[in-house]
Amino acid sequence: MRTTARRAVQVVCVLTTASLLAACGGAGKERPSEDGTAVGVTDSTIKVGAHFPLTGPAAPGYSEIPSGHQAFYEYVNDNGGVHGREIEMVVKDDAYNPTNTSAVTNDMILQDEIFAMVAGLGTPTHRAVVQRLNDDGIPDLFVSSGSLQWGDDPASSPMTFGWQPDYEIEGKIIGQYVKENMPDAKVGLFLQDDDFGEDGEKGARQFLDSQIVDVQKYTPGGSTDFSPQMSSFKSKGVDLVLGFNTPSYTALSQIAAQGVGFKSKWFYSNVGSDPALVGGLLASMTKGKIPAEQGVKLMDGMMTTEYIPGVDAPEDEWVKLWQKVWDEYSKKGSEKLTNYRIYGMSQAYTFVQALQANGKDLTRESIVETIEKEGASFEGPGLAPFRFSEDSHMGISGASVVELKNGASEPLTPVLVTDIGDAEIKEDDSAASDAPPSSGLPE
Amino acid sequence: MERLRSLAGPVRSVPLVRHLLVALIAFLVVVAIIGSSSQYLQTRYAEMAFFAIAAGGLTLLTGLSGQLSLGHGALMAVGAYAATLVLERTGGETLADVFLALLVAIAVCAVVGVIVGVPAARLHGPYIAGATLTLAVAVPRLANQWDFLGGEQGLQVPVPRAAELPVWIQDLVWFFTAAEIDQYSFLAYLGWGLLVLAFVALANLSRSRVGRRWRAVRDDDVSAELAGIHLGRARVVAFTVSAMCAGLAGGLMAMNVRLTAPGAFTITLSLTLLAAVVLGGLGSLTGALIGAGVLAFLPHFATDLGESVGLSATQAAEVTPVVYGLVLMLVILLAPAGIVGSLRTFLARSSLGSTKEKTT
Structure with missing residues (x-):
């Protein structure tokens, strides 16, 4: 009987502790006021x-x-x-x-x-x-x-x-720019292996299907050595890489390309192209072998897209x-x-x-x-x-295509506006001239 | 009085009856607690339940049979993917779909348990740990190999809606808790119901001949073999039982998280499970339950605490693993036998002390 009693005491102990802990976690939160019109909204x-x-x-x-x-x-x-x-x-x-x-x-x-x-x-x-x-x-x-x-x-x-x-229209804008300005480029795609890479590829292929000679993918959180991918680009004669990847993978692909001696033009989608961040990542990933300023320099001549004005x-x-x-x-x-x-x-x-x-x-x-x-x-x-x-x-x-110089972007095209699917790509600078109200608050 | 005692006799002496009785009381207490909790707490309790089932299986394997597994995260992954694939096909809307999915998860994991258990039975100590570690690293990556497993983004898991549950369950829950059952409380009841069943089964197993054999094998394999125990068989059975628990836990996890993706089954999960078992007390089911409680509540508690003392969200996120690590270190330093183990020693000592006082 002792063991039973003890066991029961233990069970009760556990449950009490658990609910106490839980109660601590939940304490201090405010319930929505009764006058509020929806969850999470009060009068103030x-x-x-x-x-x-x-x-x-x-x-x-x-x-x-x-x-x-x-x-x-x-x-x-x-x-x-x-x-x-x-x-x-x-x-x-x-x-x-x-x-x-x-x-x-x-x-x-x-x-x-x-x-x-x-x-x-x-x-x-x-x-x-x-x-x-x-x-x-x-x-x-x-x-x-x-x-x-x-x-x-x-x-x-x-x-x-x-x-x-969305990545599809970004892919379309990039694809059309490459097709018109670099019709002889042999294109390699560097893609995050999920909907991000897939959508970008879908847009780019509308214009570049015949120019794409190689596709390499990566899994976020997986391997960080991209030498095999860069070697593959090199062996297939790729001279323009389109990257639909996050910033860390821009830095990693640059490091791997240097490692295997792969030289190419680079075109990263907006997501992975922030020069200040990638420069810093290059410095920390190579433990200072590529200092941050040099990393930013390394991005010179890279192309990307821009859809809001930035620090440059x-x-x-x-x-x-x-x-x-x-x-x-x-x-x-x-x-x-x-x-x-x-x-x-x-x-x-x-x-x-x-x-x-x-x-x-x-x-x-x-x-x-x-x-x-x-x-x-x-x-x-x-x-x-x-x-x-x-x-x-x-x-x-839409977005405009830009080229990076010294960490700043120089526009290569006016703002290009389009939609998913077959929608045409048009030049339209009208929204780019919107200025904020003087209070800085939307009216 | 005599009659009462004769009635209490079987309750005391037959483990199954005793366990069932404790289980029934525990379950009623749990229903009362879950029924009166907020939806948020219900999800925490559900999380605690599936961690406890996995930890229970692991504590039996490591504590009783003496095999150290670092691969239970992978077994949970197998269970989760099996359950998810079944739920995808059946739609997962009725109670029957849910149980079918969980049964398939258990069955698939039993098969995997035998496949892994047979070679593992030939290995000792660190070698088993090494072999199972491989499992933990390799298995979740399989999802990236085949499209039907959904890759890195994982598979969405359909869960039953309250409206589609049988009416008698809805009525029963209403009767006991005076609250409508919804998907959160449903998952909490489901998790704890299965947890209680699993623990009764495990407690019984460990008190039976099978459990005694496991202990004999753990303590001294040579003398166990001399006593006529088939070492390999005992170990494979232990591994399989433990894998089945992990499978059930994985299936429940899939329903709770609503997503099955490789990112959920990192090596950290396997290590966390082991930490829970060590924290609670190796070999003790109550310990596994406490360890699971710590797993389910401590990280949130630490983050909330961090934010309430004015840390930014980033700092609070970074402080969580530190608090967790500190708790683990403190337990190992102050209570090397785990929370339950040390509590037992303490209780034994104090009861010894009180008898001494009486005699003098």
Whole structure:
């Protein structure tokens, strides 16, 4: 009988400990006020959340995006908020691992009780939670990824919206540029082995199908030695590499290409092309053998695309606004404004714009409806307009092709605007001249 | 009084009856706790349940049969993929689909357990660890080889909706907890129900002849063989039972996480399971339960704590593994036999002390 009794005591002990621990975790959270119109919304606050890789191989660069969001929201809050409500953003680390994304999203929905997901990052990661967010009717706004799945089928994912140009139109714009300007180039594709690489390849092949001689893929979190891939490019005579990859893999592919003596022109999609970040990564990955300044130099002559103004254009009105906000509201004054923080602030600007347009009565359904109806006319830092409508939740509709020189970008084309599928690519600079309102707050 | 005692007799002496009784009480307590918890806590409890099932199987293997496995994460992966593939085909909307998926996961893992267990039975100590480590590294990568396994992005797992559960379950839950069953509480009840069943089975097994053989093999394989025990057979059975637990845990994990992807089954998972077992107390099922509780709650607790003292999200994310490591080190330093092991020694000592006082 003793053992039974003891066992029972043990079981009870465990359960008590577990629930105590749990209670500690749940303490201190605020329940939504009764006057609030939706979960996560009170008369004075709006709570949103997002998953980002704050640790792990995808963290460099990407982990800076939420700090841009938070700085901009603080700026908005200090200027009276949106319809009297202050915006609070919960950020959770998923280390770019889809399983973690699923877990932290669960926490944000059930524990933090967010109103909406805003700017959750990554193609494989966010894909893991789209179904869940849509099932539960939670707005899933401005995903930080250019995969098609966020916006090409609003019927199946009515709550999800993209933000940046999708990888297919980026692939199309790159493909057309290469076809017109380098018709004899032998093209090698360097792709992330998921929807990111797949969508980019789909766009590029519309123009380059006959020019592509080799395709190499990588798995995020897998091998970091790309000598075999670069050797393959070399042996097939590739003289132009198109990379649909994240920044770490730009650095790794450059290191491997140097290692096997592979010389080529390089064209990285926007995602993997930030010169300051890649330069820093090259320095840390080679333990200083390639100093950061030289790493930035190494990027000279590389081509990429651009769809929002970045730190290399300090005279741009938008960048001036971002600089002002960042100087005032960055938590750690020593950290500089980067292209990733600008990306975050630009997304935050669009979100505030949507809240502003929605009006005081905010529900999960109304914000979706507002973006569908008015999103296409939002003026913001994007060089091309959004494509938001009832039939499309795709984000910015174009980009310009640029070449990197000394860490700055020089435009090779005007802004090229298009859509997925067979849509024609047109020159359209109209949205590029939008300037921010003098208050810096969307009107 | 005499009658009561004669009634209590079989309860005391027959392990199966005793275990079932404790299990029933435990399950009722659990139902009460789950029913009155928030949805968020229900998901934590569900997570604790599948970790505990895997840890229970591992603690039996390592603690009783003396085989150290670093590959249980891989076995969970096998279970998770098996369950996911079944759920994909059946749609996974009814209770029957869910149980079918879990049964298939257990069966597939039993087969894998035999395949791995037979060669592993010839190995000792660090060599088994090495062989199973290979498993942990290699198996999740298979998903990148075949398209039907979904590659790095993984497979989405359909889960049953509350509306599609049999009415009698909905009524039963309503009757006991006065709360509607939803997908979160369903997964928590499912996990804990299966956990209780699995632990009754394991506790019984370890008290039976099979368990005694495992202990004999662990303590001294030569004398065990001289006593007529087939070493290889005993070890393979232990490995297979343990693999079946891992399979069940993997299947439940897939339903809870709603995604089965290689990123979930890194080598860290195998090591974490082992850490849970060591933390709770090697060889003890209660220890496995405590270890699983720590696994399910501590990281979130640490992150919340970090954020509440004003760390940024990045710093809080970085502080979590540090807290986890510290707890593990503290337990090993202060309670080398694990939480349950040390508690037992403490209880034994104090009861010894009290009898001494009485006699003097």
